[in-house]
Amino acid sequence: MSKKPHIGTRTVWSGEEKPFWKKATQTPVVHSISFSYKNMNEWLQVALGQKAGHIYSRNTNPTVQVFEEKIRDLEEADAATSAATGMGIISSTLYTILASGDRVVSLKDTYGGTNVIFSEFLPKMGIKVTLCDTTDHRQIELEVSKGCKLLYLESPTNPTTSVIDIARLSIAAKAVGAMVVVDNTFATPINQLPLHLGADLVLHSASKFLGGHADALGGAICGKKKLIDQIYHYREINGASLDPMSAYLLLRGMKTLNLRIQKQNENALQVAQYLETHPAIGRVYYPGLASHEGHSIAKKQMCGFGGVMSFRLKEDSLEAVSRFMPRLRYAHAAANLGAVETTIGPPATTSHVECSQEERAALGIPEGLIRYSTGIEYVEDLISDLERALKIFT
Ligand SMILES: *Cc1c(COP(=O)(O)O)cnc(C)c1O
Numbered sequence: 013m014s015k016k017p018h019i020g021t022r023t024v025w026s027g028e029e030k031p032f033w034k035k036a037t038q039t040p041v042v043h044s045i046s047f048s049y050k051n052m053n054e055w056l057q058v059a060l061g062q063k064a065g066h067i068y069s070r071n072t073n074p075t076v077q078v079f080e081e082k083i084r085d086l087e088e089a090d091a092a093t094s095a096a097t098g099m100g101i102i103s104s105t106l107y108t109i110l111a112s113g114d115r116v117v118s119l120k121d122t123y124g125g126t127n128v129i130f131s132e133f134l135p136k137m138g139i140k141v142t143l144c145d146t147t148d149h150r151q152i153e154l155e156v157s158k159g160c161k162l163l164y165l166e167s168p169t170n171p172t173t174s175v176i177d178i179a180r181l182s183i184a185a186k187a188v189g190a191m192v193v194v195d196n197t198f199a200t201p202i203n204q205l206p207l208h209l210g211a212d213l214v215l216h217s218a219s220k221f222l223g224g225h226a227d228a229l230g231g232a233i234c235g236k237k238k239l240i241d242q243i244y245h246y247r248e249i250n251g252a253s254l255d256p257m258s259a260y261l262l263l264r265g266m267k268t269l270n271l272r273i274q275k276q277n278e279n280a281l282q283v284a285q286y287l288e289t290h291p292a293i294g295r296v297y298y299p300g301l302a303s304h305e306g307h308s309i310a311k312k313q314m315c316g317f318g319g320v321m322s323f324r325l326k327e328d329s330l331e332a333v334s335r336f337m338p339r340l341r342y343a344h345a346a347a348n349l350g351a352v353e354t355t356i357g358p359p360a361t362t363s364h365v366e367c368s369q370e371e372r373a374a375l376g377i378p379e380g381l382i383r384y385s386t387g388i389e390y391v392e393d394l395i396s397d398l399e400r401a402l403k404i405f406t
Pocket of ligand 1: 097098099100123125166170195197198216217218219220229230231
């Protein structure tokens with residue numbers, strides 16, 4: 013049996029080895045909504061899923077299918093499906109798995125949109141939600157042991173980069189027959205493979221690192237075929253389908269995923285080390301730093317620490333942040349992350365824009381926190397840029 017190719021080869025080739033229509037080497041963007049069949053019998057077979065093919069692009073589409081195949085292979089899963097956005101796949105997953113009377117255990121510190129589903133939408137449907145202190149593994153284990161349908165994790169988290177021990181908590185979930193879902197957006201399959209750590213499902217906002225160019229929204233989920241089929245069924249009906257053009261842009265971005273992530277891992281570590289010694293900086297949160305609370309877990313379950321960090325200025329206020337940020341030349345002040353360009357922003361206008369100031373405080377997210385997502389620039393330029401911008405505080 014031949015050895016599985018390295019992930020850096022699979023990011024380029026997976027899903028795209030066959031020549032396409034008219035022998036094209038690149039995945040064609042199939043904008044067609046429908047697919048026509050002269051043979052009624054064949055049409056029926058495809059419609060019933062007895063034969064491979066496409067009927068209508070809200071359900072499946074050839075370009076979208078190639079994207080799903082690439083992420084499936086990178087996460088080393090049996091099956092994958094997609095949605096128009098990360099939130100599209102997160103909501104489809106939660107609404108597929110959970111029903112009235114069920115209980116879900118998660119973290120206080122999940123992505124802002126996910127947190128709104130937990131705090132606002134699920135309770136309305138009669139689903140009980142328990143959000144634990146993000147890094148309190150004992151509390152999470154205790155809550156899981158009381159019985160739940162689903163344990164929903166994110167690691168590293170957004171924006172405080174807390175690290176959760178996926179293997180440890182998966183054992184706790186298995187003990188009560190609960191399913192484990194991990195949002196792997198921050199780590200990407202280059203740095204972390206949650207399915208190998210015991211998770212049942214791994215999902216992504218493809219809008220971030222997977223696409224990597226901040227020009228296409230998308231979401232994906234990977235896991236066992238039976239579960240993925242159920243999530244697909246929900247998503248095909250709720251209609252949050254991935255657009256073929258976005259699928260193409262995401263696919264193009266994913267070809268360089270390994271290169272980008274390696275560079276972003278390196279850049280982020282160097283920037284974090286630099287910031288940690290800067291007199292104007294109060295705290296730096298980056299899983300690659302020995303000072304990080306979750307450093308030892310990160311070393312165990314990740315092969316790189318990712319491109320995202322957050323930090324607090326000594327002058328810990330949104331006002332100080334708003335004076336500092338515009339001084340940076342090489343950072344888009346924007347509600348995004350994972351792009352080739354460095355991107356910066358406070359939780360108030362990025363990950364937790366959906367929450368009020370009181371809600372952010374309750375989640376333990378300081379107003380003066382700054383999320384810094386390292387791009388692929390030459391790292392010395394990023395460091396000089398930060399040095400110049402931080403001069404106002406020294
Ligand atoms: C951005 C993000 C999401 C939501 O993704 P969209 O594509 O914007 O819907 C979910 N989880 C994490 C960790 C994110 O960073």
